[in-house]
Amino acid sequence: xxxxxxxxxxxxxxxxxxxxxxxxxxxxxxxxxxxxxxxxxxxxxxxxxxxxxxxxxxxxxxxxxxxxxxxxxxxxxxxxxxxxxxxxxxxxxxxxxxxxxxxxxxxxxxxxxxxxxxxxxxxxxxxxxxxxxxxxxxxxxxxxxxxxxxxxxxxxxxxxxxxxxxxxxxxxxxxxxxxxxxxxxxxxxxxxxxxxxxxxxxxxxxxxxxxxxxxxxxxxxxxxxxxxxxxxxxxxxxxxxxxxxxxxxxxxxxxxxxxxxxxxxxxxxxxxxxxxxxxxxxxxxxxxxxxxxxxxxxxxxxxxxxxxxxxxxxxxxxxxxxxxxxxxxxxxxxxxxxxxxxxxxxxxxxxxxxxx
Numbered sequence: 001x002x003x004x005x006x007x008x009x010x011x012x013x014x015x016x017x018x019x020x021x022x023x024x025x026x027x028x029x030x031x032x033x034x035x036x037x038x039x040x041x042x043x044x045x046x047x048x049x050x051x052x053x054x055x056x057x058x059x060x061x062x063x064x065x066x067x068x069x070x071x072x073x074x075x076x077x078x079x080x081x082x083x084x085x086x087x088x089x090x091x092x093x094x095x096x097x098x099x100x101x102x103x104x105x106x107x108x109x110x111x112x113x114x115x116x117x118x119x120x121x122x123x124x125x126x127x128x129x130x131x132x133x134x135x136x137x138x139x140x141x142x143x144x145x146x147x148x149x150x151x152x153x154x155x156x157x158x159x160x161x162x163x164x165x166x167x168x169x170x171x172x173x174x175x176x177x178x179x180x181x182x183x184x185x186x187x188x189x190x191x192x193x194x195x196x197x198x199x200x201x202x203x204x205x206x207x208x209x210x211x212x213x214x215x216x217x218x219x220x221x222x223x224x225x226x227x228x229x230x231x232x233x234x235x236x237x238x239x240x241x242x243x244x245x246x247x248x249x250x251x252x253x254x255x256x257x258x259x260x261x262x263x264x265x266x267x268x269x270x271x272x273x274x275x276x277x278x279x280x281x282x283x284x285x286x287x288x289x290x291x292x293x294x295x296x297x298x299x300x301x302x303x304x305x306x307x308x309x310x311x312x313x314x315x316x317x318x319x320x321x322x323x324x325x326x327x328x329x330x331x332x333x334x335x336x337x338x339x340x341x342x343x344x345x346x347x348x349x350x351x352x353x354x355x356x
Contacts, residue, residue, distance in 0.1 A: 006134060007109045007209075008053040009098050010045055012062040012070060012116035013085055019281065020348050021336035022313060030116040031069050034278060035288070036298035036315055041117045041278070043073055048123045052130060053112075059083060059102065060116070061094045080235070086244040091203075092258035093223060093250035097243070099212045100227040104234045109209040110138045118202070119287055121274025129271045133206040136171050136267075143215065144174060144206040145260065147199025147268040148275045153189035156279055158182055158201040158256070162268045177266040180256060199270055202277070205255070212259075219262045223250060281329045281345050285311040309342070 015025045023029040030042045039047065046058060055076040062070055064084035071079055083098055095113060102109045112130055120126045133144045147160045159181040168174045180201065184192065192198035207215075216224040226246050233239050251258075260266060276287050288296035288311065295304050299314040305323040312330040314320045322330055329345060331338045340348060 003110070003134075004054070004057075005106060005108045005110050005138070006053045007057040007059065007102055007106065007111045008046075008049055009095070009102075009111055009113040010042070010058070010060045010116045011091060011094055011113065012042055012060050012066065013088060013094065014115075014117065015063075015088075019278075019284075019331075021333040021338050022331055024334075027069075028066075028117075029278065031066070031073065033315065034284060035119070036313075040073055041119065042070070044119065045114060045116050046074060046077075048120050048126055049112075049130070050123075050127055052127060052134070056081070057106075057109075059098050061085060061098050063088070084240060084243070086247050089247065089250045089252050091255040092220065092253045093247065095205075095212070095255050096216050096220070096223050096227045096250075097247070099209055099216070100231060101234050103209045103213055104231055107209065110134050111207060111209055111212070113205045115203055115277070118275065118277050121287070123273075125271075125273040129269060129273065130206070132171060132173065133269050136168070136174055136269075137206050137208050137211070140170070140208075140265075141211045141214075142168075142207070142265045142267050143211060143260070143263055144267045144269055145177070146202045146204040146206075147270045148202050149270055149272040150193045150198065150200050153186060153193050154200065155183060155186055155189050157277070159184065159189075159192055160199045160201050160268050162197045162199060162270065164197045168267060171269075174267050174269045177268050180261055199268060200275075201256075202275055205260075211265075215259050215263050220251075220253075220258050223258070226250060281311055281331075281348075282342055284313075285342075311342070 012030050015028050019029045023032055031040050033040055056078055058077045059081045060070050061083045064086055067082050067084050070082050137144055161178040161181060162175045163178045164175055166176045230242055233242050276283050278284055285296045290296045294309040295307050296311045299317060299320055301319040302312050302314060303321045307322055308326045310325050310328045312322060314332045317332055327342045329340045329342055
């Protein structure tokens with residue numbers, strides 16, 4: 001049975017266009033069966049927490065236009081636990097809102113915050129790590145972030161520099177953070193992975209509710225005041241109207257800048273459970289099953305001939321045949337077909353934008 005004070009917060013408001021045409025602003029990647037497994041990334045996110053958190057303690061913060069999609073995909077979660085942002089203001093206002101909302105319901109809450117569009121290959125190890133971190137934060141004022149052990153010099157992720165000489169007395173697998181580093185250039189990333197104390201920043205945080213609201217009070221008092229003043233209306237019919245009025249006035253700032261880089265009791269738990277943020281077609285290809293020629297195919301009947309290092313995602317087509325491509329993306333969705341070099345996928349956003 002999950003502990004009654006364990007809560008899960010899923011941030012699901014992002015609008016991703018890098019997986020176009022599979023994902024669009026109307027149906028972002030977190031609501032899509034990206035892996036071809038019959039479940040969306042949002043559903044997989046909830047599923048991987050298993051019995052760690054009860055359904056009534058799962059919260060999703062999303063854009064108001066996605067609320068119905070969330071409710072359809074997570075029917076066991078109370079509809080009142082879907083918190084709607086009227087506009088995008090980055091992760092700090094999102095986390096501040098849900099933290100005070102949870103505090104009103106459960107003043108002893110112990111919270112894990114995660115994005116909705118990542119994947120994890122080793123779920124039992126993920127659950128073990130999360131459980132250990134939640135034990136660590138349940139009765140301390142510590143903030144814990146997960147650090148993924150890097151497998152390559154990745155320039156698309158931020159990094160966490162850990163002080164491996166200073167493990168926590170409560171848990172020898174959790175260490176103090178020396179610094180957070182921005183996404184590096186290739187040379188810097190290569191230097192990081194040559195050392196054993198740099199980890200990818202997965203954007204997964206664990207803390208108890210009093211720790212995080214006190215951190216907002218100390219480091220972001222204006223933001224804290226907005227959501228603390230709303231305590232009387234949380235859980236009432238007036239909540240959404242007041243949020244719609246106050247939320248646009250919040251500073252557009254990430255929780256990394258707002259809290260993580262300022263707070264003192266910051267720890268990192270190094271982990272290795274097959275994590276990816278699925279930020280690109282290339283990352284999806286890396287996490288997918290590939291044939292002897294390096295091809296990944298997601299669809300009911302995909303046949304590849306003389307192809308190498310390609311990813312084909314055609315889940316809506318009955319049969320797809322591709323011949324003679326090397327290093328390409330082939331993706332189809334809603335009557336739109338994309339054929340693009342993997343090396344040029346950073347240009348996909350311009351392909352997806354309507355012509356004037």
